[in-house]
Amino acid sequence: MAVVDAPTQSDEQEWIACAQQGDRQAFGELVGRHRPGVIRVVYRMCGDPQLAEEAAQEAFIRAWQNLRRYNPRFAFRSWVYRIALNVAVDALRRERPAADLAAEPLVAGAENPEAALERKERAEQVRRAVLDLPPASRAVLILREYEALTYQEIAEALDIPIGTVMSRLNYARGQVRRALSRYREGL
Amino acid sequence: MSGHVRDWLGAYHDGELRGDRLRRVEAHLRACAACRAELEALESLSALLQANPAMPARTAPERFVAQVQLRLSARPGPSDGARLMRAAWAGLPLALLGMWAFFQSVLLVSGLALLALPWADGAPGIGTPAWPVGGGLVELFVLEVGLTVVLAGLLWGWLAGWWAARRTSVNSSGAGAG
Numbered sequence: 001m002a003v004v005d006a007p008t009q010s011d012e013q014e015w016i017a018c019a020q021q022g023d024r025q026a027f028g029e030l031v032g033r034h035r036p037g038v039i040r041v042v043y044r045m046c047g048d049p050q051l052a053e054e055a056a057q058e059a060f061i062r063a064w065q066n067l068r069r070y071n072p073r074f075a076f077r078s079w080v081y082r083i084a085l086n087v088a089v090d091a092l093r094r095e096r097p098a099a100d101l102a103a104e105p106l107v108a109g110a111e112n113p114e115a116a117l118e119r120k121e122r123a124e125q126v127r128r129a130v131l132d133l134p135p136a137s138r139a140v141l142i143l144r145e146y147e148a149l150t151y152q153e154i155a156e157a158l159d160i161p162i163g164t165v166m167s168r169l170n171y172a173r174g175q176v177r178r179a180l181s182r183y184r185e186g187l
Numbered sequence: 188m189s190g191h192v193r194d195w196l197g198a199y200h201d202g203e204l205r206g207d208r209l210r211r212v213e214a215h216l217r218a219c220a221a222c223r224a225e226l227e228a229l230e231s232l233s234a235l236l237q238a239n240p241a242m243p244a245r246t247a248p249e250r251f252v253a254q255v256q257l258r259l260s261a262r263p264g265p266s267d268g269a270r271l272m273r274a275a276w277a278g279l280p281l282a283l284l285g286m287w288a289f290f291q292s293v294l295l296v297s298g299l300a301l302l303a304l305p306w307a308d309g310a311p312g313i314g315t316p317a318w319p320v321g322g323g324l325v326e327l328f329v330l331e332v333g334l335t336v337v338l339a340g341l342l343w344g345w346l347a348g349w350w351a352a353r354r355t356s357v358n359s360s361g362a363g364a365g
Contacts, residue, residue: 022262031252043242053245060255067263126239144201145236151203170197177232 012076020067027067031060034077037147038084044142045088047131055091059084078149078157085139085158092135122183129179133172140165141172190215191222200229279345287338294331298324 012033018026038059043052062083063070070079130138139158143149149157151165158165192215198204199212216223246254265273301323 020263024256024259027259028252028256031255032248035248035251040241049242049245052242053251057251057255057258061258064259065264068266068269069264122235123239126235130236141236145233151198151201166198166203169201170194173197173229173232176236177228180232180235 013072016067016070016072016076019064020070027064030063030076034080035060037077038080040146041081041084041142042088042091044130044146045085045135045138046092047127051091052088055087056084058091059087062087074156075153078153081143081147081149082157082159089135125180125183126176129176132179133175137168137172137175140168141176144169191219192216193222193225196222196226196229200226200233276345280342283338283342283345287335290334290338291331294327298327301327 012030015026015029019030035056039052039056042055042059043049046052046055059080063080066083070076130141133141136158140154143154143157144151151162154160154165155162160168192199192212195204195208195212199209199216204212216226264270
């Protein structure tokens with residue numbers, strides 16, 4: 001079986017350099033690599049799958065337009081996430097309602113209906129609790145909990161001091177705990 | 188138990204504490220059941236958040252990449268330096284006109300001052316100025332003409348550059364279309 005090497009950091013630097021010269025193929029590689037993370041971030045930020053895909057595409061287009069302004073001192077991932085978060089906030093400002101998760105199908109076919117319903121309700125409560133946060137705190141929580149960025153990376157992505165990352169994260173966690181404590185013991 | 192470490196528990200849970208602060212939080216956790224319970228609650232919250240399903244995939248990765256590539260402009264936008272240069276280049280005609288207006292007003296005021304000086308200085312009879320007004324006015328006129336010629340030359344140079352850049356851009360986009 002052929003083994004395909006995963007792209008390395010130096011591959012990424014090469015793609016960035018080529019893309020900055022107008023190489024769309026190299027930019028396509030960057031899009032392919034960061035697409036899952038960008039879609040996750042935008043989806044967690046706005047809660048609407050359709051909007052998330054559109055916004056993720058928009059984020060990559062903005063990244064292309066601003067690629068020559070990218071500072072290689074920072075991680076490319078943080079830079080793209082920053083653009084994605086801004087695009088998500090812009091999309092939310094346009095006041096499109098978030099999709100109701102009830103419209104989403106139950107995924108696990110073999111699961112018994114009661115368990116599936118309970119899982120779905122829990123997912124909706126969590127989603128609602130995260131979406132009810134102010135965008136600035138929500139962004140920090142998403143980057144930490146779902147993308148596992150370090151505080152330093154979050155600070156770079158959002159252009160805020162590390163102390164602010166900590167305080168926003170503490171605030172966001174406190175709010176989500178309060179919102180979910182009605183449904184979950186031990187929070 | 189005094190000196191709870193609740194403000195630092197989030198950072199501890201995220202593995203962001205180092206050195207002395209980390210040791211102090213660890214020592215406190217060994218002795219404080221309330222802070223241990225708080226830490227467990229944070230861990231439960233993280234587990235609950237991370238168990239929340241991700242977005243169901245709607246578009247295949249290859250299709251997503253292709254859709255983005257289709258919407259890209261020909262080249263990425265300019266760098267910050269290039270943007271600054273472009274703004275300076277675009278503002279050059281206005282700057283030249285501003286300089287011309289400034290020199291015109293300075294020369295006008297100087298000319299008027301030259302004309303007024305003979306009468307202000309001892310007030311001789313009208314029509315018999317004691318100051319060599321004519322020579323000064325000629326020098327001012329020469330200076331004005333010289334500056335106008337230099338600034339007009341620069342403006343024409345800018346226009347020629349703009350026209351040449353526009354021609355290049357039209358030709359290259361025509362070639363791209365063909």
